[in-house]
Amino acid sequence: MAEIKELGEFGLIRHLTDKLHYTQKSTEKGVGDDAAVLNFHNKRTLVTTDLLLEGIHFNLEYVPLKHLGYKAAIVNFSDICAMNATPTQIVVSLGISKRFSVENIEELYKGIRLACERYSVDLVGGDTCSSMTGLTISITCIGEAKKDEIVYRNGAKENDLICCTGNLGSAFLGLQLLERERIVMQANPEGTPAFEGKEYLLERQLKPEARLDIVKKLRETGIHPTAMMDISDGLSSELLHICTQSNCGCAIYEDKIPIDYQAAVLAEEMNLNIVTCALNGGEDYELLFTCSLSDYEKLIPLEDVYMIGHITKPEYGCNLIGRNGEEIALKAQGWQAF
Amino acid sequence: MAEIKELGEFGLIRHLTDKLHYTQKSTEKGVGDDAAVLNFHNKRTLVTTDLLLEGIHFNLEYVPLKHLGYKAAIVNFSDICAMNATPTQIVVSLGISKRFSVENIEELYKGIRLACERYSVDLVGGDTCSSMTGLTISITCIGEAKKDEIVYRNGAKENDLICCTGNLGSAFLGLQLLERERIVMQANPEGTPAFEGKEYLLERQLKPEARLDIVKKLRETGIHPTAMMDISDGLSSELLHICTQSNCGCAIYEDKIPIDYQAAVLAEEMNLNIVTCALNGGEDYELLFTCSLSDYEKLIPLEDVYMIGHITKPEYGCNLIGRNGEEIALKAQGWQAF
Numbered sequence: 001m002a003e004i005k006e007l008g009e010f011g012l013i014r015h016l017t018d019k020l021h022y023t024q025k026s027t028e029k030g031v032g033d034d035a036a037v038l039n040f041h042n043k044r045t046l047v048t049t050d051l052l053l054e055g056i057h058f059n060l061e062y063v064p065l066k067h068l069g070y071k072a073a074i075v076n077f078s079d080i081c082a083m084n085a086t087p088t089q090i091v092v093s094l095g096i097s098k099r100f101s102v103e104n105i106e107e108l109y110k111g112i113r114l115a116c117e118r119y120s121v122d123l124v125g126g127d128t129c130s131s132m133t134g135l136t137i138s139i140t141c142i143g144e145a146k147k148d149e150i151v152y153r154n155g156a157k158e159n160d161l162i163c164c165t166g167n168l169g170s171a172f173l174g175l176q177l178l179e180r181e182r183i184v185m186q187a188n189p190e191g192t193p194a195f196e197g198k199e200y201l202l203e204r205q206l207k208p209e210a211r212l213d214i215v216k217k218l219r220e221t222g223i224h225p226t227a228m229m230d231i232s233d234g235l236s237s238e239l240l241h242i243c244t245q246s247n248c249g250c251a252i253y254e255d256k257i258p259i260d261y262q263a264a265v266l267a268e269e270m271n272l273n274i275v276t277c278a279l280n281g282g283e284d285y286e287l288l289f290t291c292s293l294s295d296y297e298k299l300i301p302l303e304d305v306y307m308i309g310h311i312t313k314p315e316y317g318c319n320l321i322g323r324n325g326e327e328i329a330l331k332a333q334g335w336q337a338f
Numbered sequence: 339m340a341e342i343k344e345l346g347e348f349g350l351i352r353h354l355t356d357k358l359h360y361t362q363k364s365t366e367k368g369v370g371d372d373a374a375v376l377n378f379h380n381k382r383t384l385v386t387t388d389l390l391l392e393g394i395h396f397n398l399e400y401v402p403l404k405h406l407g408y409k410a411a412i413v414n415f416s417d418i419c420a421m422n423a424t425p426t427q428i429v430v431s432l433g434i435s436k437r438f439s440v441e442n443i444e445e446l447y448k449g450i451r452l453a454c455e456r457y458s459v460d461l462v463g464g465d466t467c468s469s470m471t472g473l474t475i476s477i478t479c480i481g482e483a484k485k486d487e488i489v490y491r492n493g494a495k496e497n498d499l500i501c502c503t504g505n506l507g508s509a510f511l512g513l514q515l516l517e518r519e520r521i522v523m524q525a526n527p528e529g530t531p532a533f534e535g536k537e538y539l540l541e542r543q544l545k546p547e548a549r550l551d552i553v554k555k556l557r558e559t560g561i562h563p564t565a566m567m568d569i570s571d572g573l574s575s576e577l578l579h580i581c582t583q584s585n586c587g588c589a590i591y592e593d594k595i596p597i598d599y600q601a602a603v604l605a606e607e608m609n610l611n612i613v614t615c616a617l618n619g620g621e622d623y624e625l626l627f628t629c630s631l632s633d634y635e636k637l638i639p640l641e642d643v644y645m646i647g648h649i650t651k652p653e654y655g656c657n658l659i660g661r662n663g664e665e666i667a668l669k670a671q672g673w674q675a676f
Contacts (some may be wrong), residue, residue, distance in 0.1 A: 050431070055470040057467070094389070095389055095394070124385065127388050138387070140387055
């Protein structure tokens with residue numbers, strides 16, 4: 001019997017969805033990207049789903065339920081944004097164990113509803129049931145886009161610019177901070193967690209945002225990315241996905257990777273390499289995209305968008321260029337679901 | 339703090355989704371029916387989702403994984419059929435604990451894929467992750483229909499005929515049989531389970547079907563139901579939903595309720611009232627619908643469709659007319675999720 005961890009999450013999905021045949025005319029893109037694409041009519045309908053399990057994806061010791069609900073919705077919106085599309089509806093399924101009260105579930109829903117309001121997404125259905133153990137949250141998000149607006153992972157071309165938004169590693173460092181303070185508090189329940197000056201990192205971990213603002217801005221500016229993903233497992237892992245699916249290599253520059261000041265300070269304090277955090281720490285939900293060199297001038301004025309490298313021939317491989325010019329092969333060390 | 343079981347599943351959903359505001363023009367119908375209805379274009383897109391948890395919805399001691407996968411897909415197809423629509427795509431999320439091997443998950447997927455093939459539904463995406471405890475299956479199904487084909491729960495009118503398909507109570511009795519034999523086998527592991535002559539009941543429990551055939555037949559025959567649901571929680575419970583949402587009462591006749599011969603025999607053997615099983619046993623996934631009296635002639639030749647009663651004024655209430663003409667108020671004693 002094969003153990004699942006040998007295959008890993010992506011291996012398992014590939015294995016299970018191998019040789020799937022699509023029979024519906026409306027299925028334009030099935031398994032293999034951030035979301036499926038359905039061609040019901042002229043516009044395209046997108047579908048994505050995420051499952052969050054207590055003890056695996058979240059720890060209620062330090063995640064308030066309202067934040068958890070907010071994040072559970074955002075993670076799905078982000079998958080739709082990663083296709084250069086607009087999230088429009090969600091359905092929510094909850095498995096709830098006896099230790100949760102109605103008030104608890106209301107808090108969770110408040111977070112989900114707040115996210116929906118902020119992003120103009122409608123909560124249109126769901127399923128709730130009891131669970132033997134812990135909390136299970138499954139959200140499916142529907143989105144829409146015109147056919148030629150949709151961006152897949154497989155369109156990156158040699159010489160394309162590689163861009164990312166916001167800053168990277170902050171959500172991971174927020175998690176390290178929460179974990180550190182949880183252990184301190186266990187030893188000394190009378191103390192106060194040392195969060196001062198690090199609130200931004202907590203927010204990035206507990207209350208991430210989907211970059212729908214960037215999707216809109218790219219559209220306004222007339223930039224059409226050639227490939228795009230959201231950064232949920234870490235920059236390295238996502239870049240490798242784009243390069244594998246686009247059959248190309250890449251070079252990104254260490255000194256171009258956007259890093260927040262608070263993140264750098266905490267990494268120093270905790271003796272972590274901040275670049276490693278940015279490359280491999282997940283859950284930033286920033287966008288990673290490639291676009292034609294000819295879009296360079298249009299990219300310059302865009303706030304919160306950073307050019308971090310370029311696409312190369314496949315034989316070059318995927319490399320990080322260090323501050324002293326040294327080349328280091330990128331590895332997918334991102335968060336592993338198994 | 340309020341306990342969730344005080345509200346029940348429907349109470350909790352109503353509570354949580356109270357005063358939801360929809361902002362997307364494409365949201366035609368949100369929470370409150372078998373599926374949401376999205377108006378992206380001319381045709382309508384439907385979305386429904388179901389969450390299945392080990393120890394709550396299934397017991398792997400007697401449910402083979404392939405059957406479980408098949409049923410998990412069918413349950414969703416059935417929700418789309420219950421809107422008089424056609425299921426077209428699903429996304430599948432799995433939470434998998436360490437005790438499952440790749441071969442186990444393959445078996446589960448074989449069942450899901452078999453259901454997809456049989457119903458021409460495409461599996462277009464999903465999410466898999468590890469779970470601390472047991473197996474979690476979340477499936478979201480997309481479907482389509484023309485606007486005027488869609489049937490909601492709220493359209494039943496006085497004097498409408500009440501119809502159901504197939505037969506009722508068989509899936510519940512299949513479950514009782516499995517449970518009985520499981521206990522017998524525990525006491526005597528050398529024995530053989532006494533399933534002979536009762537295979538149909540096992541099949542109804544382990545491998546239900548969605549009545550897409552009936553949806554197609556109704557369309558061919560030109561019958562447009564005024565209200566429709568699938569029978570997942572029991573006939574009583576579903577009829578009460580239709581009557582509440584349509585603001586009407588109903589009368590159904592005990593001797594018209596379709597019951598399978600094997601089901602009747604087993605009920606006798608187990609000292610269960612077969613009519614109670616048919617009214618309150620869930621998981622039959624047959625269709626319950628109402629239609630205009632003027633469709634009577636068209637209904638007669640339809641195979642596997644039974645007229646079991648009619649819609650009344652709301653003040654009459656919801657009643658079962660017994661074999662001797664006695665009236666018994668219908669109660670929702672169906673399967674309770676909490």
